[in-house]
Amino acid sequence: xxxxxxxxxxxxxxxxxxxxxxxxxxxxxxxxxxxxxxxxxxxxxxxxxxxxxxxxxxxxxxxxxxxxxxxxxxxxxxxxxxxxxxxxxxxxxxxxxxxxxxxxxxx
Numbered sequence: 608x609x610x611x612x613x614x615x616x617x618x619x620x621x622x623x624x625x626x627x628x629x630x631x632x633x634x635x636x637x638x639x640x641x642x643x644x645x646x647x648x649x650x651x652x653x654x655x656x657x658x659x660x661x662x663x664x665x666x667x668x669x670x671x672x673x674x675x676x677x678x679x680x681x682x683x684x685x686x687x688x689x690x691x692x693x694x695x696x697x698x699x700x701x702x703x704x705x706x707x708x709x710x711x712x713x714x
C-alpha cells in the first residue's frame with residue numbers, strides 16, 4: 608500500500624511538472640521586419656498561433672514572449688516577413704539559448 612501511495616504521489620508531481628511556462632527572447636538580426644512569429648513544440652506537425660498578433664518585430668530589435676502549457680523547452684520557431692518569406696529555427700532549447708534570427712535562417 609505504501610508503494611502505491613508513493614507511485615501515485617510521483618505521478619501527481621510529474622503531471623504538474625510536465626506543463627511549464629517558458630520566456631523566449633527573440634532577436635531579429637535578419638535585415639527584414641517580421642510580421643508573424645510562430646512557436647511550436649518540436650513534436651508538433653503544425654504551427655501554433657501567431658504570438659506577435661498585430662505587432663511587428665523590426666530588424667535590429669528583440670522581444671520577450673512567454674508561452675505556457677508545453678512539456679518541453681525545445682521549440683521550432685518560424686518568423687515571416689512582410690513578403691511572406693520564412694525564417695525557421697529548429698529544436699531550440701529556450702531554457703539555454705535566446706532565439707536569434709539571421710539571414711542564415713531564411714528558408
